[in-house]
Amino acid sequence: MATAIDKQHDGADRQTIRRHGIATRITHWTWAIALFFLLLSGLQIFNAHPSLYIGEQSGFAFDNSVLSIRAVRGADGEVQGVTTAFGRRMDTTGFLGVSGPEDSRAYRAFPGWLTVPSYQDLATGRVVHFFFAWLFAATVLSWLVASLINGHLRRDILPTFSDISGLPRSFAEHLRFRFHHGRSYNGLQKISYAVVLLIFFPLMILTGLTMSPGMNAGAPWLTEIFGGRQTARTIHFVVMLLLVGFFAIHIFMVLAAGPINEIRSMVTGRYRIDQEATEGGPER
Amino acid sequence: MSRIIIDRRRFLTGAGIVASTIPLVGCDALDGMLSNGATVRETMAKANDLTYRVQRFLIGADSLAKEFSESEIRQGQRPNGSTDPTDATYVALRDGAFADYRLEIGGLVDRPLSLSLDELRNMPSRTQITRHDCVEGWSCIAKWTGVPLAAVLDEARVKPEARYVVFRCFDTMNLGLSGEAAYYESIDMLDARHPQTILAYGLNGGPLPIANGAPLRLRVERQLGYKMAKYLRSIELASDLAAYGQGKGGLWEDLGYDWYAGI
Numbered sequence: 001m002a003t004a005i006d007k008q009h010d011g012a013d014r015q016t017i018r019r020h021g022i023a024t025r026i027t028h029w030t031w032a033i034a035l036f037f038l039l040l041s042g043l044q045i046f047n048a049h050p051s052l053y054i055g056e057q058s059g060f061a062f063d064n065s066v067l068s069i070r071a072v073r074g075a076d077g078e079v080q081g082v083t084t085a086f087g088r089r090m091d092t093t094g095f096l097g098v099s100g101p102e103d104s105r106a107y108r109a110f111p112g113w114l115t116v117p118s119y120q121d122l123a124t125g126r127v128v129h130f131f132f133a134w135l136f137a138a139t140v141l142s143w144l145v146a147s148l149i150n151g152h153l154r155r156d157i158l159p160t161f162s163d164i165s166g167l168p169r170s171f172a173e174h175l176r177f178r179f180h181h182g183r184s185y186n187g188l189q190k191i192s193y194a195v196v197l198l199i200f201f202p203l204m205i206l207t208g209l210t211m212s213p214g215m216n217a218g219a220p221w222l223t224e225i226f227g228g229r230q231t232a233r234t235i236h237f238v239v240m241l242l243l244v245g246f247f248a249i250h251i252f253m254v255l256a257a258g259p260i261n262e263i264r265s266m267v268t269g270r271y272r273i274d275q276e277a278t279e280g281g282p283e284r
Numbered sequence: 285m286s287r288i289i290i291d292r293r294r295f296l297t298g299a300g301i302v303a304s305t306i307p308l309v310g311c312d313a314l315d316g317m318l319s320n321g322a323t324v325r326e327t328m329a330k331a332n333d334l335t336y337r338v339q340r341f342l343i344g345a346d347s348l349a350k351e352f353s354e355s356e357i358r359q360g361q362r363p364n365g366s367t368d369p370t371d372a373t374y375v376a377l378r379d380g381a382f383a384d385y386r387l388e389i390g391g392l393v394d395r396p397l398s399l400s401l402d403e404l405r406n407m408p409s410r411t412q413i414t415r416h417d418c419v420e421g422w423s424c425i426a427k428w429t430g431v432p433l434a435a436v437l438d439e440a441r442v443k444p445e446a447r448y449v450v451f452r453c454f455d456t457m458n459l460g461l462s463g464e465a466a467y468y469e470s471i472d473m474l475d476a477r478h479p480q481t482i483l484a485y486g487l488n489g490g491p492l493p494i495a496n497g498a499p500l501r502l503r504v505e506r507q508l509g510y511k512m513a514k515y516l517r518s519i520e521l522a523s524d525l526a527a528y529g530q531g532k533g534g535l536w537e538d539l540g541y542d543w544y545a546g547i
Contacts, residue, residue, distance in 0.1 A: 049421035056352070056415055058422035061359030117315045122419065123540035124318045124325065130335060130547065131328035213417045214546025217506045218343030220350050229415065229423050 017183055019271035023146035027139050028266055034136040035243065037128055040116040042240060043109075044125030050109030052237055066234060069109035071097045079107065080085035133208060140201050156185050157194050163187035179257045181274045196246055200239050207236040299380035320359055322378050329542070336544035339521040343546075345474055349505035352425050358538035361426040361487055363495035364418060366455035366467065369515050374454035382499040386481070391450070391520035394441035401485060401499055407431040407439075410482050418509040419536075419545065428503050429486030434477045436519070442473075449476040450528055451502055454515040457535060469513040469544075471504055480505040482518065510527040510536045 020028075051068040053059060064083070070091070072082045081097025083090045099111035112118040116128055147153035152241040163170075163186075173179070180186060185193065209215045210222040210232035226232040254262045265271035317324040368373075377385050382401055389397040411429040418424075433449070454468035475481055482503045486490050492498045497514025504511045511534070525531060530538035537543045 045421065049418070051422070056356070056423060057358070057363075057425045059359070060362050060424070117318050119315070119542075121318075123536075123542075126419075126542065127325060127329045127332070127540070128318065130542075131331040134331050134334060211348065211417075212339075212547040213415075213508060214339040214506050215344055216415075216417075217347045217349045218339065223350065229417065233421060 012255070014277070016270045016272045018269050019183060019265045020269045021146075021150050022269070023143065023150060023154060025153055025266055025269060027143040027146070030135065030139045034132045034139065035247075037116060037132045038136060039240065039244070040114060041125045041132070042236075044115040044117070044120075045122060045129060046237065047109045047115060047120060048122040048125075052234040053230040054227070054234060055133070055230055056223065058230055064230075067237075069096045071107040079105065133205075136201075137205050140205065147176075157190060157197060159187060159190045159194060163190050167191070174253075177256055181257070181261070181272065183271075183273065192246065192249075200243055200246075203239050204236065204243075207232040207239070211236070231246035294362070332542040332544055335542075335547050339544075339546045340474070343506070346479060349414055349480055350414065354413065354427070356425050357413060357427060359424065359489060361416065361423070362418075362424045362494055363493075364420075364509065366457070366514065367495040369455040370518060371456065372452045374515065378494065378498075385499050386389050388518035389436060389440045389520075390518065391522050392443040392446040393437075393521050394443060397436070397440050399436070404436075404483065404485060404500070406430050410485070411478070411506070412480055412503075414480070414503070414505050416509055416512075419541065427486075427488050428484045430480065430482035430484035430500075430503065432479065433483055433502075434479070434480045436483065437476060437521075440521075442521050442524060445523045446473065448472060448522045448525055448533070450520045450522050450525070450533075451513040451516055452518045452520070453513050454517050459539075465529065465535055465538075467513060467515070467535050468529055469502070469511055469535070470522075470528070471507075471511065475504055475506065478504075478506065506546055510534070510541065511545050517530070 031224055049058075050070065051058065052066050053064045055064050057064075059065060067083070067085050069081070069083045071079050072173055079098055080091055081093040081095065081099070083092040083096045093113060096109060098107055100106040106112055108120055115125070117124050129186050144153075147157070166187045170211050173186075174188055206222065207226060209219070210226050211229055214230070215222060223229055223232065226235060316322065319325065384399050386398045387404065389399070390493070408431065409429060410432050411427060413425065415426045416424045416426060437449070448470045449472075450470045451468060453469075455467045456464040457467060459465050471481070480503065483500050484497075484503050485500055487493060487496055494499060497516075500516045501514040502512045502516065525533040529535060532538045533543045534541075
C-alpha cells in the first residue's frame with residue numbers, strides 16, 4: 001500500500017518499509033502452528049492403516065496399493081521395516097516400519113518422534129487433526145477474504161505476465177543466492193505462494209472432506225472429481241509431502257536471504273529493503 | 285545491481301536456531317495434555333460437536349450415501365474388531381443356527397418387541413451396495429441386505445422423548461486391567477430413520493457371516509465402521525446416553541473416539 005510515505009530509516013542509510021499487513025502476518029503464524037499439528041496428527045492417523053490405494057476401496061483380495069509401510073519378519077527372524085512404493089521394496093528399518101532403539105523397537109509406519117501423540121493412539125490423533133483442520137480452514141477463508149480486500153492477493157500473490165516471462169532469470173538468481181530485497185515478491189516467490197495458497201491448501205481441505213462418509217452423502221461430486229475415496233486419501237498424503245518440501249525450501253530461503261530481516265517482516269511487518277530498490281522512485 | 289546478501293556466519297546462526305527447535309518435535313510433553321480427560325484434549329474434542337452440527341446443517345436428512353454397482357464388489361467384506369464372540373449366550377445361539385435368536389427392542393417405546401430372525405426377514409427389506417469406511421482409513425465395497433431400522437422403530441412406536449437409539453451387542457472387548465466391556469453404540473434419531481440405516485442379516489447375497497456380525501448388525505452408511513455395531517443383542521430407545529457404559533455413547537467413544545463419526 002502506501003509504502004513511499006511509510007519508509008523509515010533504521011540505522012545509517014538503510015530503509016525499512018511496511019511489507020506485510022496484519023492479516024498476512026496473523027494468518028501466516030496461525031498456519032505455521034496448525035500445519036505443524038496437522039502433519040504430526042496426520043502421520044498418527046496414517047499409522048493406523050499405513051497403506052495408500054487408487055480407487056474407491058482398498059484392495060485386500062486384489063492389488064491397487066501404491067504405497068505401504070510395514071514391519072516384516074525376514075527368514076532370519078529379524079524384523080525389518082519395509083516400504084513398498086509402486087511395487088518397489090525398500091528397506092527402511094530404523095525410520096519407517098521399524099524404529100526406535102535396538103532394545104525397544106517400535107513397529108509402526110512413522111516413528112514416534114513424528115507423531116502426536118508419540119505413542120500409537122488413533123482416537124487422539126483424530127481429535128487433534130480435526131481441531132486444527134477447522135482452525136486451518138477458517139484461516140484459509142479469513143486470508144482469502146482479507147487478501148481480496150487489502151490487495152495482497154492481486155499485488156503479491158497472483159503472478160503477472162512479466163513474473164512468468166522473468167522466471168528463468170529469477171530461477172538463475174536464486175541458484176546464485178542473489179536476492180533482491182524490495183517491496184514485492186519476485187516471480188518465483190509469487191508462483192510458489194500462489195501454488196501453495198491457491199492450489200495445495202484448497203486441495204488439502206477438499207481431499208480431507210472427500211474421506212468423510214458424511215460428506216460422501218452430502219456432496220457425492222467430491223469422490224467423483226478425485227476418483228474415489230482411497231485416491232483422495234493418496235492425494236491428501238502426496239500434497240502433505242509437497243507441503244513439507246515447500247516448508248524445507250521456505251526455511252532455507254529465509255535463512256539464505258537474511259533470517260532476521262525476513263522474520264521481522266512477518267512479525268512486525270517491517271522489512272529492510274536494498275538501497276537500489278528505493279532509488280528509482282516508489283516500487284509501484 | 286543486487287548484492288550477494290548471504291553471508292556464511294549469519295546463515296549458520298540461523299540454521300542453528302532452526303536446528304535447535306527440531307528436538308521439540310520429538311518431545312513427549314504433548315502426550316500428557318492429550319490423554320483422555322485432560323483439559324486440552326477435551327477442548328479440542330469440541331471440534332467434533334462443530335463437525336456434527338455443520339454436517340447436519342449441510343447434509344440433507346435423507347441424502348443418501350453413494351451406492352455402487354455389482355461389478356464394484358471385488359472382494360469379500362473385510363472383517364474387523366471382534367470376529368468370533370465367546371459370550372455363552374451367543375455361542376449357544378450360534379450353535380443352534382440362531383433359530384432361538386430374538387432381537388429385543390425396549391426403552392422409550394409404547395410397544396416393546398422381541399423379534400426372531402424370520403420375523404425380521406419378513407419385514408420390508410432393503411439391499412444396498414455401499415462403501416464401508418473404517419476409522420483406520422481403509423474402505424471396502426459390499427452388498428448389504430436388511431430391514432430398515434425405521435420400520436422396526438415404527439412397529440415399536442417410539443415415544444416422543446426418545447433422542448437416541450442404543451445398540452447392545454454380544455461381543456466384548458478386552459480392556460486389559462479394566463477387564464472386559466460389552467460393545468455398544470448409539471446414533472441419533474435422524475440417522476436411525478435414514479433410509480439406508482438397516483439391521484443387516486445378509487451380505488453379498490448370502491446370510492451375514494459370523495465374522496461380519498451374524499446374525500444381525502447395524503449399517504449406518506453416513507458414518508464410519510465403528511458406529512455399525514455387530515452381533516446385535518438388543519435395541520433401546522433413550523433420551524440420554526449417560527446411563528450406558530462410561531456415558532460417551534459407545535465402547536469406542538468411552539475409549540476416546542468421537543461420538544459423531546461422519547468424518
